Amino acid sequence: MKAPLPVSLAQEDCLEAVLRLQQAQGAARVRDLSAALGVHKSTVVAMLKRLAAQALITHARYGLVSLTPAGAVIANRTGARHELIREVLVKFLLLEPAAADANACRLEHALDTAAHQRLREAVSLAAARPRLAASWRRALRARLKAGGRGQGSA
Amino acid sequence: MKAPLPVSLAQEDCLEAVLRLQQAQGAARVRDLSAALGVHKSTVVAMLKRLAAQALITHARYGLVSLTPAGAVIANRTGARHELIREVLVKFLLLEPAAADANACRLEHALDTAAHQRLREAVSLAAARPRLAASWRRALRARLKAGGRGQGSA
């Protein structure tokens, strides 16, 4: 039970968005997905067709989008990774929540399972060793204040 | 001088591979790129055509591939990010070099400039505070030994 199917990044994002919308407002509609993903409605419809063909969602014409069990597995896993990465970026790199989120959107697809696991260990370690974590943050904060213009440079 | 052109991931990888091959063996040929990127020769040729159309490489028929100045800028930047990320994954997450490299290949395209900058700060901070960094590694190593099977689990 390793790789259920090779799902593309865009598809994974779409599944994640469906989950998010379901949680946030009970249901996912094409319009919301279009807004959430920042793509045209027709793009969403095309994507939903592909996802339905892989039995990851169901989609009644002119109706709502739902995740199948298989789709929910992927959506949950992707969502969890997103959260994990966001947390790492905020806690260890002191990125602003918004910036952390934007980066997490892309990073969640780029790490393999082992790397994700390590991030989990890292977060858990930071929780277990709050003073160590605080030392790091303090030192980084000092360094950013010293050398850095706010957040923008290259 | 922010975004020279929106270059796709595959294109960025290709430029990086050209640079690497030039450094490693003086020249980049289609065959090497095909092997390095793990795609068909014809795929490489198609990609080189696109890159040439954007003036990022030059490519003489049946001849060698070279980076233009613009292409070299992208290749160098991408390569530097790759190195940076690999270093972070090895130093802070204690990933094996090979695993770190594989992840860096994908991560290098997924972080924005601000996040890369933070990683640079983090590496530099770790160098400036070796004992802090060592504490972290020691604690993580202990945790991995305690809880974890080698590296594989999910």
Added chain:
DNA sequence: TATTATTGTTTTATAGATCAAACAAAGTAG
């Protein structure tokens, strides 16, 4: 040099992601 092997190129095809525009269904006034 002639033959063979390697390498590079073209052509043809597919699939994903994307948009715009035309169109159709649902929902919301009036």
Added chain:
DNA sequence: CTACTTTGTTTGATCTATAAAACAATAATA
């Protein structure tokens, strides 16, 4: 119940990435 507005769908394009197969050029060697 019409007319208008919002949503969803289809159709028709484009572009990237990709491969396989046929073909052409280069390189290697006998």
